[in-house]
Amino acid sequence: MAEIKHDLKEQVRELIYNTCIHLDDHQWEHWHDNCADNFNYAIRAFSPEVQADIKYHGGDKEYMQSITSMLSKHNSDQSPLRRHCTVYRVDVAADGKSAAAISSLAVYQTQLDGINSHVDAGTTSIFLVGRYNDKFIIDGDSIKFEDREVRLDTRRLDKGTHWPI
Amino acid sequence: MSSRNHDQWNATPDLQQGEWVDSKIYSDEEIFEDELKKIWSKTWIPVCHESELKEAYSFRTMTIAREPVIVVRGKDMVVRAFLNVCPHRGNMIERRPSGNYKRGTPSGTPKTMTCMFHAWSFDMKGKCVNISRKAEGYQDRLNESQVGLRELKCEVYFGGFVWVSLNDDIGITVEEFAAGSLDVLAPSLNEEPLEVFHYHKAIIPCNYKLWHDTNCEFYHDYLHYHNRITGFNEAYFARKNSGFDGGHINVGSFEVQYDNYEGSHSREELSFPHLPPNHWYMIDMFPGVNFNLRGSALRCDLMTPLGPNSVMIEFRGLGLASDSKKDRQTRIDHHNSIWGPFGRNLHEDLLAVTGQGSSMHPMAESRKILHGRHENETIHDENGMRHYYEEWGKLLNRSPSNPDETFKPYPAFKEQEAQRAAAAGK
Ligand code: FES
Ligand SMILES: [Fe+2]
Numbered sequence: 001m002a003e004i005k006h007d008l009k010e011q012v013r014e015l016i017y018n019t020c021i022h023l024d025d026h027q028w029e030h031w032h033d034n035c036a037d038n039f040n041y042a043i044r045a046f047s048p049e050v051q052a053d054i055k056y057h058g059g060d061k062e063y064m065q066s067i068t069s070m071l072s073k074h075n076s077d078q079s080p081l082r083r084h085c086t087v088y089r090v091d092v093a094a095d096g097k098s099a100a101a102i103s104s105l106a107v108y109q110t111q112l113d114g115i116n117s118h119v120d121a122g123t124t125s126i127f128l129v130g131r132y133n134d135k136f137i138i139d140g141d142s143i144k145f146e147d148r149e150v151r152l153d154t155r156r157l158d159k160g161t162h163w164p165i
Numbered sequence: 166m167s168s169r170n171h172d173q174w175n176a177t178p179d180l181q182q183g184e185w186v187d188s189k190i191y192s193d194e195e196i197f198e199d200e201l202k203k204i205w206s207k208t209w210i211p212v213c214h215e216s217e218l219k220e221a222y223s224f225r226t227m228t229i230a231r232e233p234v235i236v237v238r239g240k241d242m243v244v245r246a247f248l249n250v251c252p253h254r255g256n257m258i259e260r261r262p263s264g265n266y267k268r269g270t271p272s273g274t275p276k277t278m279t280c281m282f283h284a285w286s287f288d289m290k291g292k293c294v295n296i297s298r299k300a301e302g303y304q305d306r307l308n309e310s311q312v313g314l315r316e317l318k319c320e321v322y323f324g325g326f327v328w329v330s331l332n333d334d335i336g337i338t339v340e341e342f343a344a345g346s347l348d349v350l351a352p353s354l355n356e357e358p359l360e361v362f363h364y365h366k367a368i369i370p371c372n373y374k375l376w377h378d379t380n381c382e383f384y385h386d387y388l389h390y391h392n393r394i395t396g397f398n399e400a401y402f403a404r405k406n407s408g409f410d411g412g413h414i415n416v417g418s419f420e421v422q423y424d425n426y427e428g429s430h431s432r433e434e435l436s437f438p439h440l441p442p443n444h445w446y447m448i449d450m451f452p453g454v455n456f457n458l459r460g461s462a463l464r465c466d467l468m469t470p471l472g473p474n475s476v477m478i479e480f481r482g483l484g485l486a487s488d489s490k491k492d493r494q495t496r497i498d499h500h501n502s503i504w505g506p507f508g509r510n511l512h513e514d515l516l517a518v519t520g521q522g523s524s525m526h527p528m529a530e531s532r533k534i535l536h537g538r539h540e541n542e543t544i545h546d547e548n549g550m551r552h553y554y555e556e557w558g559k560l561l562n563r564s565p566s567n568p569d570e571t572f573k574p575y576p577a578f579k580e581q582e583a584q585r586a587a588a589a590g591k
Binding site (some may be wrong): 034044047048049050051052054055056057058059062063066067069070073074075076078113115123155156157158159160161162163164165 | 219225261262263357361362363364365367368369370388390423426427428481495496497499501502505506508509511513514515517519523
């Protein structure tokens with residue numbers, strides 16, 4: 001049993017890391033495929049200005065699918081976002097049917113077309129820092145995201161982005 | 166003529182006064198200082214919403230025209246504003262964005278604003294209540310009554326927004342200042358208490374007026390897929406822009422077709438009081454305030470100009486204080502799907518003004534910026550910007566199209582057209 005749990009932990013870690021690659025590379029379909037039908041996504045931050053927890057973005061799987069499918073219709077900053085993620089903790093439930101993970105997250109932005117590309121393109125800065133708080137459903141060999149909360153420390157996002165984090 | 170050489174590029178456009186401005190107004194250091202002195206220090210500025218100061222002794226800090234400001238709610242529940250500056254050696258008294266003085270601070274007793282430096286403290290009415298070791302140092306030469314805080318004019322008005330003015334001699338109320346521009350939304354905002362559910366800020370390398378212009382003109386629908394797909398019908402193009410005294414404008418409403426955008430739905434069920442379902446009104450107040458009510462959620466942009474090419478914009482979303490948890494969440498989703506930092510429209514607007522800031526930075530050659538569309542004062546008319554710059558010109562006594570010259574009042578458009586026809590005839 002302990003070994004099975006260890007194995008599941010490793011698989012959860014792998015899924016989180018692979019998802020970073022999918023999101024970095026805009027492989028949205030791969031991301032959606034790895035989310036359960038009842039998946040929920042939210043980007044949140046606590047605002048000390050108004051003393052409230054604030055949901056910046058998010059919705060269910062269908063909503064996130066429509067968000068990514070509509071991207072080409074919108075004018076967006078195309079400066080790539082690159083995630084640096086470290087999985088700090090994975091907890092697998094005793095029955096092996098669910099898991100939760102906490103990961104530390106930094107997202108770097110390398111300017112392309114967001115300001116004056118002649119001058120700024122190629123410049124990298126930190127776009128945001130925060131955590132992924134993830135929940136998973138495990139069914140035999142399949143592990144899927146059931147919930148992802150992107151918990152932001154960064155609250156100055158300036159121009160913002162159209163892309164899920 | 167197709168493309169133009171330098172002289173042609175810089176020539177005065179063949180348009181009437183007010184139909185273009187010189188980009189220097191968006192980049193010049195001296196003009197910026199003039200604006201802080203003659204506009205931002207002189208007028209009413211909304212700084213936050215009363216729901217951010219729910220309890221007695223709560224406070225919020227902010228900046229107006231580079232002056233640090235603190236707003237506090239007293240024991241008597243009255244909201245007052247002060248310069249956030251200690252009368253002793255000029256330290257900023259409160260460093261936090263918000264909080265409550267019921268609890269003491271490391272240097273101070275509960276229920277006082279205490280400067281951490283030498284522990285002078287003040288009550289919620291700005292009265293100094295303690296000078297540390299006063300008798301030893303000042304003997305009887307200085308006492309508390311001489312070192313109160315600098316109080317600022319403050320009003321809670323229009324759905325609970327807190328307005329502050331640095332100008333003791335302003336002589337008009339917020340209502341008088343608004344000159345009727347808030348009336349269109351007053352019934353919706355004043356019916357029951359509102360509450361802030363969203364706050365985020367952006368610092369953008371552009372002049373503050375470029376953001377205000379973007380809020381005042383809808384011709385930039387071409388930037389927003391969302392606006393085109395949910396608007397762009399006869400009723401949309403009939404939306405009126407109307408001007409009010411003081412440079413304020415209203416953008417009239419129509420019924421947004423939310424269902425036309427994939428993943429978005431009617432907001433009818435959560436309409437603000439007295440607002441027809443899915444309607445969308447906007448108020449742009451001089452010199453840089455925006456109230457934007459789209460069906461179920463109110464957005465408010467407050468700007469803090471930081472330099473000729475830098476502005477901080479604070480974005481707030483508001484719902485009804487009486488909202489159930491579920492309704493509140495729906496309002497938040499409605500608001501942030503368009504206007505959050507990851508929303509469809511806000512990112513596009515911010516990209517565009519960043520591009521303007523890049524081309525109109527302080528060292529750039531000045532350019533002619535066209536505000537010349539006339540379409541019967543409907544949605545793609547640029548009369549909103551023209552109306553704003555007429556007030557701006559008057560207050561600074563500078564011509565917006567030639568800011569080194571003094572201001573001459575804009576003749577009405579019809580008169581300008583007549584002049585133009587007469588000139589063409591001779
Ligand atoms: S500077 Fe505030 S107490 Fe001295
Ligand atoms: Fe816009």
